[in-house]
Amino acid sequence: MPYALIALAILHETADPLYIMSKQIDRQKNNLIYMHTVTSYREMSTFIDIPWQIYANDPMWIPPLRLERRLHFSRFNPFLEHAKWQAWIAYKGKQPVGRISAQVDTLHRQRYGADTGHFGSLECVNDSEVFVKLMHTAEIWLAEQGTRHVTGPFNLSINQECGILVEGFETPPVVMMPHSPKWYGPLLEQCGYQPAKDLLAYWIAVDFEPPRIMRTVIQKFSKQIKLRTLRRDKFSEEMEILRDIFNDAWSENWGFVPFTQSEFAELGNSLRWLVPSEYIQIAEVEEVPVAFMAALPNLNEIFAQLNGNLFPTGWLRLIRQLKSNKVQTARIPLMGVRKQFHNTPLGMALAFTVINAPREIGIARGIKKVELSWILEDNKAMRNILESIGGKEYKRYRLYKKAL
Incomplete structure (x- = not known):
């Protein structure tokens, strides 16, 4: 019967070692985490859009204006007159699952030492493996810039949005203040980071x-x-x-x-x-x-x-x-x-x-x-x-x- 022949063919194919191996490789590719350096306009669009994924189920998050974020992360940001930075996107398979930036600020180094640097623009799904990959990538770049002491997050400087929310998750942020998932603080500490300073908001x-x-x-x-x-x-x-x-x-x-x-x-x-x-x-x-x-x-x-x-x-x-x-x-x-x-x-x-x-x-x-x-x-x-x-x-x- 044709149906029996089809069933036998499917059984033979799925039992074939090469078929099994190819499916295992596909699954490995889908679970593989890799970092991509942001270098183009399209990649920056992906970088800007990642928070919409991270906060999809968080009713307290307020979406920023994409146009404002585009200008903020562009060469027109006057912060970049005295600083340099790099941005990365973390992918799991073909899906973007996180982002981070690293920056060194000449004005900060003049006041606090030539070995200072910062990370920022941090967004990540609740996955410790992805989080570690993000932090490690930023740290490698910062070390290449002579950084020995890292602080953050700064988006992109202390005069802009900064800090991880650790208390007050039940209310939305006000204008020009950040919002964070609850897992950022614990995952940062797992990566060897220690609290440097707490910033408070008063109503x-x-x-x-x-x-x-x-x-x-x-x-x-x-x-x-x-x-x-x-x-x-x-x-x-x-x-x-x-x-x-x-x-x-x-x-x-x-x-x-x-x-x-x-x-x-x-x-x-x-x-x-x-x-x-x-x-x-x-x-x-x-x-x-x-x-x-x-x-x-x-x-x-x-x-x-x-x-x-x-x-x-x-x-x-x-x-x-x-x-x-x-x-x-x-x-x-x-x-x-x-x-x-x-x-x-x-x-x-x-x-x-x-x-x-x-x-x-x-x-x-x-x-x-x-x-x-x-x-x-x-x-x-x-x-x-x-x-x-x-x-x-x-x-x-x-x-x-x-x-x-």
Whole structure:
């Protein structure tokens, strides 16, 4: 019978040693992990898209804008004026299952030693073998650049997204803050990495009641401090003022690397049309700018609806929701008081003043809560200020280190 002959043929083929061997090789190829260096536009597209796979089942993840990520990882990023980097994709068979970058920063090496380097842009499925392969590949490249002390993740520098989320997985990240699966921290430690520094994020209700000490200090120095908003007609000059204050204020903080003029200008230009002038408050003493606070509407509330795409209609939704004040949360990513005022009563008054200033503005624009991030865990002075006005620590990010 034909059916019997077909069955015998199939049985013979599947019992054939060469057939069995070819299937075993196919299975091995499908399980083989290999690293691919990103060198082309198409490969960078794959690199950018990997998080959509990693976070497919994580409702807290907010897809970034693909266009913004494309620019961030391009030669136009001003960070690359003083740094170099390389990116890789991990494949299991034909399937991309992870990514990583490694970078060395001349400005960082000038401050902390010529043997420093960083890893970043880390995303990986829950597979220790893939994770080890990613880290090992980055470490080999860093060692070739003379690196002996690695820290990370930095995407691509400490002035951009950084850290692994280790607490606060149950809430989505705010704009320009990272999100991570729970397995990243443990897998990094299995690769020999140790905690280097923890970064904290605080939630604060906009309608908080200023505590007595805050009201007293602000009142005491009210005649010395003049508060103003950003002058858009002198935008470039204002950006330089903010950069100078920030670099001075943060110069003694752990891991500090100064913003270059082009980096801060690029940051300002990218947010220029998205941030109202009153969201940037500048405090002056004797008509000299000495402190500032910059807030951002939490664009992630809108990005969550766009799946990474501004076109064809995403940009219209973005503008419409910003103009209609539908965004209910915000973030304060930049704040600083000049170093000469640190640990002084006037310095405390300046900090209180720029923190207190956005309350009425936020309420008028429908903002309910604000995230202040990130704050170094050992920055007790700032943490005390935030907690005194009702701030609650709700997320913790961790940077790791390893000696090669």
